[in-house]
Amino acid sequence: MLSRVADSIYWMSRYVERAENLARFVDVTHNMSLDLPRGSEQQWGALVYASGDQEYFEKHYGKPTRENVTQFLTFDPEYSGSILSCVQAARENARSVRESISSEMWEQLNQFYLTVCDAARAGLPESPNDFYLHVKNSSHLFVGITVTTFSQGEAWHFSRLGRVLERADKTSRILDVKYFTLLPSVADVGTPIDDLQWSAVLRSVSGFEMFRRRHHGITPKRVVGFLVLDRQFPRAIMHCVDTAFRSLHSISGSPQGTFWNIAEKQLGQLRSELAYSTVDEIIAIGLHEFLDSLQTKLNDIGGGIHQSFIAMNPDGQAKPSITTEA
Amino acid sequence: MNQSQTNATQLNFRGYDTKGFFDELIDEHDKPRLGAELLLRKFEELPDEEILQRQQMAERSLFQMGITFNVYGDNQGVEKIFPFDLVPRIIASEEWNRLERGLKQRIRALNLFIDDIYHDQKIIKDKVVPEVMLKSAKSFREQCIGINPPAGIWCHITGTDLVRDKDGTIYVLEDNLRCPSGVSYVLQNRFIMKRSFPWLFDASNVRPVLDYPGRLFQLLEYLAPEGIESPTVAVLTPGVFNSAYYEHSFLAQQMGVELVEGRDLVIHDGYVCMRTTKGFQRVDVLYRRIDDDFIDPKAFREDSMLGVPGLMEAYRNGRIALANAPGTGIADDKVIYAYVEKLIKYYLNEDAIIPNVPTYVCYDDKEREYVLANLDKLVVKAANEAGGYGMLIGPHASEDERRKFADLIQENPRNYIAQPTLSLSRIPTIVEDKFEGRHVDLRPYILYGEDIFVLPGGLTRVALKKGSLVVNSSQGGGSKDTWVIGSSPQQSQSQQQS
Numbered sequence: 001m002l003s004r005v006a007d008s009i010y011w012m013s014r015y016v017e018r019a020e021n022l023a024r025f026v027d028v029t030h031n032m033s034l035d036l037p038r039g040s041e042q043q044w045g046a047l048v049y050a051s052g053d054q055e056y057f058e059k060h061y062g063k064p065t066r067e068n069v070t071q072f073l074t075f076d077p078e079y080s081g082s083i084l085s086c087v088q089a090a091r092e093n094a095r096s097v098r099e100s101i102s103s104e105m106w107e108q109l110n111q112f113y114l115t116v117c118d119a120a121r122a123g124l125p126e127s128p129n130d131f132y133l134h135v136k137n138s139s140h141l142f143v144g145i146t147v148t149t150f151s152q153g154e155a156w157h158f159s160r161l162g163r164v165l166e167r168a169d170k171t172s173r174i175l176d177v178k179y180f181t182l183l184p185s186v187a188d189v190g191t192p193i194d195d196l197q198w199s200a201v202l203r204s205v206s207g208f209e210m211f212r213r214r215h216h217g218i219t220p221k222r223v224v225g226f227l228v229l230d231r232q233f234p235r236a237i238m239h240c241v242d243t244a245f246r247s248l249h250s251i252s253g254s255p256q257g258t259f260w261n262i263a264e265k266q267l268g269q270l271r272s273e274l275a276y277s278t279v280d281e282i283i284a285i286g287l288h289e290f291l292d293s294l295q296t297k298l299n300d301i302g303g304g305i306h307q308s309f310i311a312m313n314p315d316g317q318a319k320p321s322i323t324t325e326a
Numbered sequence: 327m328n329q330s331q332t333n334a335t336q337l338n339f340r341g342y343d344t345k346g347f348f349d350e351l352i353d354e355h356d357k358p359r360l361g362a363e364l365l366l367r368k369f370e371e372l373p374d375e376e377i378l379q380r381q382q383m384a385e386r387s388l389f390q391m392g393i394t395f396n397v398y399g400d401n402q403g404v405e406k407i408f409p410f411d412l413v414p415r416i417i418a419s420e421e422w423n424r425l426e427r428g429l430k431q432r433i434r435a436l437n438l439f440i441d442d443i444y445h446d447q448k449i450i451k452d453k454v455v456p457e458v459m460l461k462s463a464k465s466f467r468e469q470c471i472g473i474n475p476p477a478g479i480w481c482h483i484t485g486t487d488l489v490r491d492k493d494g495t496i497y498v499l500e501d502n503l504r505c506p507s508g509v510s511y512v513l514q515n516r517f518i519m520k521r522s523f524p525w526l527f528d529a530s531n532v533r534p535v536l537d538y539p540g541r542l543f544q545l546l547e548y549l550a551p552e553g554i555e556s557p558t559v560a561v562l563t564p565g566v567f568n569s570a571y572y573e574h575s576f577l578a579q580q581m582g583v584e585l586v587e588g589r590d591l592v593i594h595d596g597y598v599c600m601r602t603t604k605g606f607q608r609v610d611v612l613y614r615r616i617d618d619d620f621i622d623p624k625a626f627r628e629d630s631m632l633g634v635p636g637l638m639e640a641y642r643n644g645r646i647a648l649a650n651a652p653g654t655g656i657a658d659d660k661v662i663y664a665y666v667e668k669l670i671k672y673y674l675n676e677d678a679i680i681p682n683v684p685t686y687v688c689y690d691d692k693e694r695e696y697v698l699a700n701l702d703k704l705v706v707k708a709a710n711e712a713g714g715y716g717m718l719i720g721p722h723a724s725e726d727e728r729r730k731f732a733d734l735i736q737e738n739p740r741n742y743i744a745q746p747t748l749s750l751s752r753i754p755t756i757v758e759d760k761f762e763g764r765h766v767d768l769r770p771y772i773l774y775g776e777d778i779f780v781l782p783g784g785l786t787r788v789a790l791k792k793g794s795l796v797v798n799s800s801q802g803g804g805s806k807d808t809w810v811i812g813s814s815p816q817q818s819q820s821q822q823q824s
Contacts (some may be wrong), residue, residue, distance in 0.1 A: 003601045004590050095392070096566045097586040099578035103391075110392040154603065251603065308605040 004053070004101050006158045007310045013146075013162035015090035019083045020139035021170035025050070026073050027132035028174070030195060033066060043181055044069040049176045051081055056282075070128065075120040082140040083135060085193040086143070087116045100147035105142065131191030157247040161305070164247075168240035169298045171205060175227050176291045180203075198223055205235045224287060225279035237294070238274045244301075245271050251309070263304035270297050329388055335378055336760045337374045339366060348494050348751040349763060350415050356776055361418040361811040368526055369413070380522045381412045387521070393514055397659070399606065409804030410515060411755050412522065413501035415766060415786040419533075419812030425496065425770070426780045428679030431670060433484055433772050436501060436657045438673040440480040443656055444470045454672050455665050458689070461739050463662065463709070465655030466619060469625050473642060475651045476549045477776075482649040483511070483542070483613075484772040485784075488680070490751035493740065497683045497748070499767065503654040505615045506786040508805075509771050510573035513538060513580075514808040533782035533810040538771070539580035542613070544773035549647035552612045557610035560584040560600065562591075564616050564632045576616050588616070598646045611647045618652045660709040661687060672797075688735050688742040697744040698735065701728045704744040706735070721747055750795055753806070755788055765789045767797050768808065783808030 029043050044064040048057045051072075056079060062067040076082040080089075091113040098106050115138070119131055120133045143163065150156050179202045202208040206227065210233050215222045230236035245256070245267050254260040259268055282290045344352055351362045358366045369377065385407060388394070394405035417425075442449050443460065450457050460466055485506025487499040516535050520527055543559065550557030563574035565587050578585035590600050591609065599606035614621060620630040625638035640646045655660065662683040667678040686693040688702070697704060708716030718731045722820050735742045752763035768783030788807040789795035797803040 001603055002584055002586065002590050003603055005584070092566075096574075096577040097585075098559075099394075099583075103579070106392060107390055111390055114389065158603075206521050269735070 001154050003310045005097050008097045009155050010158045010162035012090050012093035013159040014166040015086045016142050017166040018137050019086040020136050022073055022083045023132040023135035024204045026070060028200055032200050041065055046177045052174050053081060058180060071245055084116055084120050087113050100155055104145050104149045108142055108145050110138045152252055157250045161244050161247045164240040164243045165236060165298060168237045169295055171227055171235050171237055172291045174204060174292050179287055207233055207235060221279055241271050241274055261308035263301060263308045266301045266304045331519050337377050338370045344759055347749060348490055348492055350751050356742040362416045364529060384410055384412060384518045384522060387518060409540060411788055411804055411806045414807040414809050415753055416809050416811055417494060422810045428774055429486055429770060429779045429780050431676060431679050432776055433778060435670040435673045437479060437481050439504050440654055440657050444473060447670060454668055459661055463656055463659045465659050467653040469638060470653030471824050476647055479774055480651040481654045482545060482774050485769045488768045489748055492749045496680060498680050499683060501658045503658045504617060507570040507573055508769055510576040511805050512785050515805060519807040520809055531812055535781055538781050539577060539774055541779055543581040545647060545773050546611045546613055549649060551644055554610050555784060558608060559611045560586045560609050562586055562612045562614040562616055588632045588634050592632045593640055596640060596645060613649050618655060656714060660707050664743055683745045686744045688739040694739055697734055705747050706731055706742055706744045709741045709794045765795050782810040
């Protein structure tokens with residue numbers, strides 16, 4: 001398939017997933033702040049911190065409050081990381097590959113975008129849960145339509161690759177921010193603490209019930225183990241990395257356990273690292289440090305994919321092979 | 327009509343005004359034209375709210391399908407649809423069959439003309455077309471001299487603009503032989519109409535149009551260089567910011583081929599290749615929707631960022647087929663247009679089945695004299711301009727504008743033609759909550775490959791502003807579905823899908 005098309009499909013999926021995760025972020029923070037004393041804006045500051053765009057935020061909004069952080073992450077048309085901007089970017093990518101995806105995928109994403117635009121014009125209602133639920137469901141619907149209408153060849157694998165890499169990154173960020181807020185002292189690890197707050201974190205990644213079935217009682221360590229290392233839960237980092245790994249090998253056709261390009265090497269290394277880690281080791285390194293390094297690796301993998309499949313230069317490539325099959 | 331209907335509806339054809347114009351659905355005695363009875367009756371039977379609701383649903387589904395134009399400078403979701411009107415145009419099969427024959431005749435002659443112009447130029451030597459017309463035509467491409475496109479076909483995809491005057495005569499207004507657009511709207515309009523009025527289709531025997539992408543693909547495959555068993559076909563677009571981008575992507579999608587931009591293509595070992603995730607892959611046929619000027623900076627405009635450097639050389643060496651062939655623009659030059667009836671006679675020894683609009687060539691002394699004396703009655707067009715630029719509509723122009731054009735014509739007579747002002751036919755159109763007559767034209771699409779195929783009907787464009795003759799989407803134009811009613815000669819033998 002065309003490199004440009006592969007790139008757009010990959011980013012289309014990434015942006016949809018990103019919008020969904022933003023909705024989860026903001027929504028869980030709204031929920032949790034209801035249980036906290038009024039005037040404690042620390043959680044909202046943490047969200048801005050997690051966005052990595054504090055400078056932009058301070059310049060345009062000043063001190064973080066519930067209202068302005070919500071606006072910033074949801075509808076700010078100038079900020080490229082808002083839900084509105086992500087859905088728009090997803091749709092623009094889809095528009096440039098309409099011929100390669102199913103019309104159902106395009107129409108749903110277009111509809112998604114139009115609804116978010118309408119909501120942005122109307123402004124967020126008093127209780128914004130419904131809106132975030134809508135974003136989440138629209139993303140799920142898009143994924144469902146993708147799975148049921150899109151031939152599962154190379155293009156489909158690029159779309160899945162984009163989705164799970166984005167998800168792995170975002171799960172790590174939710175965990176990082178909430179762990180930091182909820183557990184200022186390492187000594188508390190392993191002690192049963194505020195059940196309510198931790199179950200909110202699990203719910204924010206739709207993982208509450210699945211966690212319960214596996215672990216029953218909530219401890220921070222178990223939550224970390226579940227969200228980082230679980231192989232079966234679809235939003236757990238290990239599961240995402242494993243899925244990305246399989247898609248990448250389907251794209252290049254190389255046997256698992258070997259690598260033909262830089263992206264496969266990087267992803268294979270990360271997968272092994274996770275596969276042979278325990279939650280105790282992660283906590284010993286320091287969860288924040290661990291997650292930080294994980295995010296860097298995920299970033300590098302994105303760069304590796306670009307280098308291996310997209311940025312093909314006719315002059316730079318050593319010996320381009322001419323293939324006649326599509 | 328249908329006097330039994332007594333409820334106080336507005337959306338009916340009582341009092342519908344056809345005076346002074348040819349109406350496509352209703353004749354001068356307020357009777358439905360051939361083929362339109364059922365349609366008009368059904369529309370009268372439907373309650374107003376239901377018609378309006380369907381009209382709204384149609385518009386909404388265009389938004390949902392994302393068939394929209396961007397409004398530039400605003401990225402906050404202000405997009406517009408190409409307006410669509412629910413009342414279709416109807417063409418009875420007898421009339422259509424004649425038009426179809428006329429269009430095929432015209433395209434055969436124009437193709438022979440292009441081939442002649444880039445080879446022996448017999449038509450110039452025989453003085454049917456004056457040499458100066460060719461020499462001064464901006465759309466003549468020296469780079470194409472001596473090229474032999476597959477099967478001698480240059481203009482594979484054509485959209486010919488037809489208009490009907492007051493007396494009912496249909497004329498060819500313009501040939502579009504470069505990159506005619508609009509066919510995707512024909513298909514989408516039909517899709518929407520089928521969804522809005524399934525029972526009407528059931529009863530009406532409308533000729534199908536949805537096989538167009540399949541036919542287009544067949545044509546493109548047919549053009550592939552010899553010896554290639556399953557050729558790789560792609561659509562070449564200027565990119566997502568082009569106003570016809572939707573159509574490019576729609577056609578690629580419907581044909582199941584890649585949609586490429588110039589930056590996706592490279593010339594490798596003399597062949598045109600796409601950059602894919604697995605390396606370079608050869609392309610054999612390009613349906614290019616980029617103008618000649620921009621297609622190859624090495625052969626044409628150096629500053630083009632859209633094209634593929636070296637494409638023309640690969641084309642000349644027979645390593646890639648291009649549809650349409652570069653150079654076809656010479657045959658839709660506005661002055662060459664004036665000679666098309668003579669071309670038909672010259673190449674085919676036939677009389678034109680569909681006439682040209684009577685055209686005065688200002689290069690000719692006598693005709694120029696007439697034009698200058700009658701500027702207030704004529705439409706003057708510059709040969710090398712398109713999209714309504716460089717045009718004078720005499721009856722609506724000021725004294726000053728007419729004087730300015732008189733000077734322009736005298737300075738460069740070769741560059742101008744003039745035609746009488748036609749009074750375009752009208753058709754009932756939903757305007758707020760009633761039917762009013764609005765002016766229309768018609769663009770049928772013709773595919774020239776192993777044989778010539780004319781898509782039944784075509785794009786009916788309608789000027790939505792009262793009294794306006796401008797059907798362009800940028801100036802308040804919309805479109806309608808076009809129904810050719812009744813079986814085609816071939817069809818009556820073997821029933822096709824609908």
